[in-house]
Amino acid sequence: MLLSLLKILFFFAVVLVIALGAVHLSETGQMLRVEYAGTEYALTPVKAVVALLVLMVLAWLVFKALGLALAFIRFIAGDETAIDRYFARSRERKGYEALGEGMLAVASGEGKLAQDKATRAEKYLHMPHITNLLSAQAAEVAGDKARAGQIYRKLLEDDRTRFVGIRGLMRQKIDEGDTATALLLAQKAYALKPRHRELQDTLLELEMRENDWKGARQVLKDKRRQGDLPQDVHIRRDAVLALQEAAEVLAQGNSISAREAAISANKASPDLIPAAVLAARSYIAQKDFRNASRVLEKTWSVRPHPDIAAAYAEIVPDETPAARLTRFDRLISKNPNDEESRLLRAELLLAAEDFPGARRALGDLAEKHPTVRTLSIMAAVERGEGADDSVVRGYLTRALTASRGPQWVCDKCHNVMGDWAPVCDSCGGFDTLTWREPETRATAAMAAPGAEMLPLLVGAPKPQPPVAPKVEDVPPADIRAPDAPAKPAAKARPVEVAHVAPGMVPRETDYVTVEPASTITTPEPAPAPSEIRAAPQPSVRPVPATDPEPTLIRPDVLPPEDADWTEGKTRP
Numbered sequence: 060m061l062l063s064l065l066k067i068l069f070f071f072a073v074v075l076v077i078a079l080g081a082v083h084l085s086e087t088g089q090m091l092r093v094e095y096a097g098t099e100y101a102l103t104p105v106k107a108v109v110a111l112l113v114l115m116v117l118a119w120l121v122f123k124a125l126g127l128a129l130a131f132i133r134f135i136a137g138d139e140t141a142i143d144r145y146f147a148r149s150r151e152r153k154g155y156e157a158l159g160e161g162m163l164a165v166a167s168g169e170g171k172l173a174q175d176k177a178t179r180a181e182k183y184l185h186m187p188h189i190t191n192l193l194s195a196q197a198a199e200v201a202g203d204k205a206r207a208g209q210i211y212r213k214l215l216e217d218d219r220t221r222f223v224g225i226r227g228l229m230r231q232k233i234d235e236g237d238t239a240t241a242l243l244l245a246q247k248a249y250a251l252k253p254r255h256r257e258l259q260d261t262l263l264e265l266e267m268r269e270n271d272w273k274g275a276r277q278v279l280k281d282k283r284r285q286g287d288l289p290q291d292v293h294i295r296r297d298a299v300l301a302l303q304e305a306a307e308v309l310a311q312g313n314s315i316s317a318r319e320a321a322i323s324a325n326k327a328s329p330d331l332i333p334a335a336v337l338a339a340r341s342y343i344a345q346k347d348f349r350n351a352s353r354v355l356e357k358t359w360s361v362r363p364h365p366d367i368a369a370a371y372a373e374i375v376p377d378e379t380p381a382a383r384l385t386r387f388d389r390l391i392s393k394n395p396n397d398e399e400s401r402l403l404r405a406e407l408l409l410a411a412e413d414f415p416g417a418r419r420a421l422g423d424l425a426e427k428h429p430t431v432r433t434l435s436i437m438a439a440v441e442r443g444e445g446a447d448d449s450v451v452r453g454y455l456t457r458a459l460t461a462s463r464g465p466q467w468v469c470d471k472c473h474n475v476m477g478d479w480a481p482v483c484d485s486c487g488g489f490d491t492l493t494w495r496e497p498e499t500r501a502t503a504a505m506a507a508p509g510a511e512m513l514p515l516l517v518g519a520p521k522p523q524p525p526v527a528p529k530v531e532d533v534p535p536a537d538i539r540a541p542d543a544p545a546k547p548a549a550k551a552r553p554v555e556v557a558h559v560a561p562g563m564v565p566r567e568t569d570y571v572t573v574e575p576a577s578t579i580t581t582p583e584p585a586p587a588p589s590e591i592r593a594a595p596q597p598s599v600r601p602v603p604a605t606d607p608e609p610t611l612i613r614p615d616v617l618p619p620e621d622a623d624w625t626e627g628k629t630r631p
Contacts (some may be wrong), residue, residue: 081108154183161193170201187213188220195227204231222251226258233261238268249278254285267482267489272304298328299490303481305337318344325354330361332494333479336370348374356393363399364494380411398424399465405436414443425454434458467492 091102102110134143161176174197181190191210198207208231214224225248232241242265249255249262259282266275276297283293305320318341324331325338335358342351355371358364371390372383384407391400401420408417418440425437438454467476474485475497483491 150183154180157183158189158193161197165193165196165200168200170197170199170203173197173200188217192220192223207231222248225251229261233265238265241265242269242271246274253281256287259287264487264489267300268487270303270307272300272307276300276304294327295331296490298324298331298334299481301327302331302334302337325358329357332358332362332364332366336366339370340373343370343373352389356390359390360393362494363394363397363403365399365403368399368403380407383407384411398428402432402436405440409436409439409443412443414440417443429457430462430464431458432464434461462496465494465496468495468497469493473498 091107093100093102157176157179161173161180164170164173164176174194177190177194177197180193181187184190191213195207195210195214198204198210208228211224211227211231214220214227225244229241229244229248232238232244242262245258245262245265248258252258259278263275263278266272266278279288279293279297279300282288283290288296301320301324305318305324308320318338321334321337321341324334328334335354339351339354342348342354351374352371355367359367359371368387368390371387375383375386378386387403387407391404394400401422401424405417405420408414408420417436421433421436421440424433434454434457438451438458441450441454467479468474469476469483469486469488470491470493471488472483472486474483476484476492479492482489
């Protein structure tokens with residue numbers, strides 16, 4: 060604004076000076092006399108002004124003529140002239156046209172066309188930092204990885220394109236599976252541009268793949284400082300990385316550093332179950348049972364888990380079942396209505412041989428939410444209360460195809476993992492594992508072929524035998540001789556039960572085969588014939604032997620050689 064005002068004032072000043080000069084010349088009326096080569100020229104003021112203007116035009120023409128002559132001489136000598144600039148502008152226009160068409164070809168996926176346009180642009184333009192980038196992208200689209208790698212290495216020589224070259228080589232190493240080299244390149248690129256979001260995420264992922272938990276925590280800290288990560292998310296993810304770092308340090312034998320890292324991870328995220336378990340075990344190693352119990356009880360109140368119960372049992376490992384039940388009441392009371400609390404109480408009551416109490420603690424979970432664990436507990440309760448073997452086998456048969464219950468499930472790809480990890484094995488998602496029941500029942504799919512027929516093979520419970528009549532009411536024909544051979548008892552089949560600590564979820568490897576308990580009953584000796592009344596009772600009909608209900612079998616499966624019901628028979 061001030062500059063414009065000064066320009067206007069200067070223009071008016073010049074006009075004013077010219078006007079005053081013209082007025083002065085017109086008032087004086089004097090003549091301008093110029094003498095040249097003995098000749099005197101007398102000019103009026105108006106003629107003097109016109110002569111001055113003509114002289115200025117002639118001077119301008121002379122200077123232009125001299126410039127043209129000088130340009131012609133420079134053209135002959137090979138220097139840059141207007142003609143050269145014309146051809147240069149033509150080449151630049153063609154180069155930019157090829158550059159634009161090459162970028163469009165890269166965007167549309169036409170690799171061959173993009174390479175041709177990149178070569179043409181490189182021919183007309185003297186800008187290697189742009190044309191080399193287009194050539195590298197065109198080679199990648201065309202599938203020529205070697206050519207792209209060579210061009211990316213050329214980009215490293217220029218400060219303007221060094222970051223692009225490092226990033227391109229990093230992406231190639233990631234595609235090749237060389238994560239170690241890709242991590243080094245990512246660290247170099249991160250040093251050049253620490254605020255690059257995509258590079259931050261890539262570097263974080265590579266550091267977790269290479270188990271560089273300390274570096275990953277530093278990247279998270281930088282993201283939080285730059286405002287790219289919320290505070291609560293940063294605390295949670297930092298706790299996950301601190302937990303994994305503690306596990307790595309503990310594996311190397313440094314228990315002190317691992318203990319401190321585990322305790323800090325638990326303080327940052329109390330609902331992180333593995334952190335609570337590792338912190339509690341660190342306190343147990345220090346004989347600090349009070350803090351160990353406090354950490355586990357706090358986590359149980361937020362999210363009950365079998366690993367927490369197992370760690371709580373490690374506080375006093377040699378206590379009796381009754382004492383353990385009393386001590387665990389404090390843990391269960393933190394979240395008594397949760398399903399895990401009910402299952403834990405039922406298991407503790409089973410260990411104390413309080414089978415009715417275990418049934419009451421379990422409630423209707425076996426009907427509303429049948430899982431391997433609930434059905435196994437019901438089978439143990441039925442066995443402890445002396446139920447028929449077919450009832451126990453029925454629960455165990457249902458457990459073969461039942462759900463495994465809550466497991467570590469990835470929220471992104473729904474992958475089921477046996478143990479917790481900071482990264483999913485399937486999709487590589489970070490902190491995506493949640494303790495919940497899978498949406499699809501994978502256990503039923505993994506069951507052996509023919510498992511759907513197992514309930515038919517087990518059969519129904521055996522009916523209770525009728526009350527035997529009095530001896531005097533039995534006719535002699537129905538009394539077995541004392542020396543008659545006894546009917547062989549049915550051979551008890553082994554069953555599979557879960558052998559786990561209270562609060563633990565049984566897995567495939569936890570099932571062991573045990574022989575079912577049986578009661579050996581010595582048959583009473585048959586009464587002597589002399590002690591039996593020989594007088595027949597016509598009014599009493601003989602009581603036929605009650606045959607058990609036949610067991611259903613699959614018609615497409617041949618019975619084994621040692622089956623109980625095949626004794627004395629031959630296979631057709």
